[in-house]
Amino acid sequence: MTNPFIVAQLRIWRLMRMPDEEAGAAALRAAATAAGHRIVEVHGPAGEHGLTLAWQQPSPLTPKDPGGPPGGTERDILTLAACLHLCWPDPDQPILPGVASTLDALRDALKSLGVQQVIPSVNRLSAWGYLETDLGDGTIRLGPAVATWTDTEIAQLRRQHATLPGNEDAGRA
Structure with missing residues (x-):
């Protein structure tokens, strides 16, 4: 599976398991950066670790935006x-x-x-x-x-x- 495909998959799934090898994590970070994103580590309620995507630049989905998410009421x-x-x-x-x-x-x-x-x-x-x-x-x-x-x-x-x-x-x- 190519790294851009994994980044696209991560956008859909929102959360993915940490890669087993650091080389895989580094490749994923590079692919995310090329797509204008960054990788953020997330800690789950049972202590598990996963990855999610964030924008490199501020996004309209951040809580400081008084308008809220797109289409948000x-x-x-x-x-x-x-x-x-x-x-x-x-x-x-x-x-x-x-x-x-x-x-x-x-x-x-x-x-x-x-x-x-x-x-x-x-x-x-x-x-x-x-x-x-x-x-x-x-x-x-x-x-x-x-x-x-x-x-x-x-x-x-x-x-x-x-x-x-x-x-x-x-x-x-």
């Missing part, structure tokens, strides 16, 4: 903000892997803001890689796309964590 932005609070309850800890929460806790967190339908936003945020969901049991986690946010963006989220919609004690799974 105010509901999508509020949903992501509530998930950040629920799945990242301690801003002094790394944003990933975070903790699992539930759709019920998300609904409760957004009820006071007048958001009643969360599934469409959860589905969009999952498709964009910001969330990982199991709609079978209602579990929600932060997805690999949040690993692409810069240290500056994470620091800003840490400072504003208390203002995110949600309740620290709600919905931990």
